[in-house]
Amino acid sequence: MAPKLGILAGSGELPLRLIDACRASGRAVFVLGFEGAADPANFAAVPHASIRLGAAADGLKILRENGVEELVMAGPVRRPSLASLMPDRRAAKFFARIGLRALGDNGLLSAIIAELEIEGFRVVGADSILATLLAPEGALGRIEPDTQALADIARGLEVARALGALDVGQAAIVQQAIVLGVEAVDGTDALIRRAGPLRREGVGGVLVKIAKPAQERRADLPTIGVATIEACAVAGLRGIAVEAGAALIIDRAEVAAAADRTGLFVVGVKPT
Amino acid sequence: MAPKLGILAGSGELPLRLIDACRASGRAVFVLGFEGAADPANFAAVPHASIRLGAAADGLKILRENGVEELVMAGPVRRPSLASLMPDRRAAKFFARIGLRALGDNGLLSAIIAELEIEGFRVVGADSILATLLAPEGALGRIEPDTQALADIARGLEVARALGALDVGQAAIVQQAIVLGVEAVDGTDALIRRAGPLRREGVGGVLVKIAKPAQERRADLPTIGVATIEACAVAGLRGIAVEAGAALIIDRAEVAAAADRTGLFVVGVKPT
Numbered sequence: 001m002a003p004k005l006g007i008l009a010g011s012g013e014l015p016l017r018l019i020d021a022c023r024a025s026g027r028a029v030f031v032l033g034f035e036g037a038a039d040p041a042n043f044a045a046v047p048h049a050s051i052r053l054g055a056a057a058d059g060l061k062i063l064r065e066n067g068v069e070e071l072v073m074a075g076p077v078r079r080p081s082l083a084s085l086m087p088d089r090r091a092a093k094f095f096a097r098i099g100l101r102a103l104g105d106n107g108l109l110s111a112i113i114a115e116l117e118i119e120g121f122r123v124v125g126a127d128s129i130l131a132t133l134l135a136p137e138g139a140l141g142r143i144e145p146d147t148q149a150l151a152d153i154a155r156g157l158e159v160a161r162a163l164g165a166l167d168v169g170q171a172a173i174v175q176q177a178i179v180l181g182v183e184a185v186d187g188t189d190a191l192i193r194r195a196g197p198l199r200r201e202g203v204g205g206v207l208v209k210i211a212k213p214a215q216e217r218r219a220d221l222p223t224i225g226v227a228t229i230e231a232c233a234v235a236g237l238r239g240i241a242v243e244a245g246a247a248l249i250i251d252r253a254e255v256a257a258a259a260d261r262t263g264l265f266v267v268g269v270k271p272t
Numbered sequence: 273m274a275p276k277l278g279i280l281a282g283s284g285e286l287p288l289r290l291i292d293a294c295r296a297s298g299r300a301v302f303v304l305g306f307e308g309a310a311d312p313a314n315f316a317a318v319p320h321a322s323i324r325l326g327a328a329a330d331g332l333k334i335l336r337e338n339g340v341e342e343l344v345m346a347g348p349v350r351r352p353s354l355a356s357l358m359p360d361r362r363a364a365k366f367f368a369r370i371g372l373r374a375l376g377d378n379g380l381l382s383a384i385i386a387e388l389e390i391e392g393f394r395v396v397g398a399d400s401i402l403a404t405l406l407a408p409e410g411a412l413g414r415i416e417p418d419t420q421a422l423a424d425i426a427r428g429l430e431v432a433r434a435l436g437a438l439d440v441g442q443a444a445i446v447q448q449a450i451v452l453g454v455e456a457v458d459g460t461d462a463l464i465r466r467a468g469p470l471r472r473e474g475v476g477g478v479l480v481k482i483a484k485p486a487q488e489r490r491a492d493l494p495t496i497g498v499a500t501i502e503a504c505a506v507a508g509l510r511g512i513a514v515e516a517g518a519a520l521i522i523d524r525a526e527v528a529a530a531a532d533r534t535g536l537f538v539v540g541v542k543p544t
Contacts, residue, residue, distance in 0.1 A: 185453070
C-alpha cells in the first residue's frame with residue numbers, strides 16, 4: 001500500500017486530478033494548499049490545510065502531524081518578491097543559504113525540493129501518481145500541423161529552449177516566423193491572451209510549450225488542459241505543440257475533444 | 273557637401289530629429305514614410321512621400337526621381353505577415369529569394385539593406401547623421417543603480433542577449449531576479465505596460481535594452497526617449513540600462529532631465 005500522499009497545491013486542475021487518482025486507488029491523501037493560489041473549497045472532501053508561502057516551519061509541522069511521507073507539488077503558485085514573502089525563521093534561513101536574489105523559478109523549485117528531502121520527505125512527480133498525464137508523441141486530436149505550422153513549431157522550440165536554459169519561461173507563440181510573445185513570470189495564460197491582439201493576417205500562430213533544459217521534473221512540468229485549448233482558440237492560434245514525455249496534459253481525452261471542436265491541433269514533439 | 277539624404281521613416285521621434293540635423297547643417301533631405309507607421313503630417317515642412325510597405329518598385333522609383341543617393345532607416349515599423357503585405361512583383365521576388373518564412377526582424381532588415389545597396393543606394397546608420405544619439409557609458413542623470421539594480425541589470429543583460437541571439441527582441445524587465453517580461457514583436461512600449469501589473473512588492477524592476485549580437489547597426493538600433501522614461505515610471509520601474517555605444521537616446525538632455533524628475537536611473541552599460 002502506498003504511503004499517504006501530501007499534495008502541495010497551487011492553482012488549477014492538477015491537484016484535483018491527483019486527488020481523484022489517489023481516491024480511485026484507495027490511497028490516503030492530505031492537501032496543503034498555498035494561500036492565494038489554491039482554493040480550499042476545492043479540497044473540502046479530503047483532509048487539508050492552508051498556509052501562506054513564507055510559513056515554512058508551520059508547513060513542515062502540519063505535514064508531519066498528518067503523517068505525510070511522500071510529497072507531490074501540483075499547480076502553479078505566483079512567485080512573490082522576497083519583500084512580500086514574509087519568510088518565517090525557517091524560510092529565511094533557507095533563502096539566505098540558496099541566494100534567492102539570483103534564482104529563476106526552476107532553480108528555486110529545485111532548491112525547495114532538495115530542502116524537503118533533507119527534512120525527510122520523499123518528493124515525487126505528478127506523472128508518477130497519474131501516468132496518463134504525460135504528453136504522448138504525435139497529434140492528440142484529428143488535426144495535424146501543416147508545413148507553415150511545422151516551421152513555426154521549430155522556431156518556437158528554438159526560442160523556448162533558449163528561454164528555458166535561462167530559467168525564464170517555458171513557452172513561446174510564433175505566427176508565420178514572427179515571435180508574437182514569450183512567456184516570463186506572467187505565465188502561459190497571460191502569454192496567450194496578449195498574443196491575440198498581436199495576431200497578423202493569414203494563418204494563425206502556434207503555442208510551443210516545453211520543459212526547461214535543466215527542468216526539475218518533480219515540479220512545474222509544462223502543463224496544458226482544456227482551458228488552454230479554449231484560450232488558444234480565442235486568441236486565433238492554430239495549435240499547440242508540447243514536449244512529448246515531459247509535458248502534462250490534464251484530461252487527455254477532453255483536451256483531444258476540445259482541440260477537434262475548436263479546429264486546433266495538439267501535438268507532442270521531441271525537441272532535437 | 274553631403275548628398276541628399278533619403279529618410280525611410282517609421283513611427284516615433286527619430287525621423288524628426290534626423291530632419292532637424294539635416295536642416296541645421298543645410299543638407300537636402302527627402303522623406304519616404306511607410307503608411308501605417310509614419311504620419312505624413314510630421315513631414316509637411318520637407319519634401320516627402322508615402323508608400324505602403326509592399327510597394328518596393330514604387331518606393332525605389334520615388335527615391336531615384338527625388339535624387340536620393342544616401343539612405344537612413346529611422347523609426348519602428350510594425351512587421352506585417354506575408355499575407356497582409358501585398359508585395360508588388362519587385363518585393364515578391366525579393367521575399368522569395370530571402371526566404372521570409374524563417375527570418376527574424378534583424379535578418380529581414382539586413383536583407384533589405386543589402387537589397388537597397390544592390391540598387392545603388394548607400395545606407396548609413398542614424399548615428400552617423402546625429403552622433404549624439406549613441407548612448408554613452410555610465411549614468412545619464414543624477415541617479416545611479418544600487419546593488420540589487422546591478423544584479424537585475426546583469427540578469428536582464430543575460431536574458432536580452434539570448435533573445436537577441438535568436439533575433440526575437442532587444443529588451444527584458446527584471447525585478448529582484450524575477451523576469452517580469454521579455455520583448456517580442458510587441459515592442460518595448462508594450463513590454464513596459466504589461467510589466468506594471470506584474471510588479472512585486474519591494475524595490476522595482478529594471479528595463480534592459482541592448483543590440484542583438486548580430487545587429488545590423490544601420491537599422492533598428494535599440495532606442496529610448498523621454499516617453500520611455502515616463503512609461504517606466506508609470507510601470508513602477510526604477511531605471512533603464514541600455515547598451516553604451518549601441519543604443520540610441522533621443523534628446524539626451526531631456527531624457528536625463530526626465531530621469532531625474534521621475535527618480536529613475538538611466539545608465540549606459542557595456543555587456544561583457
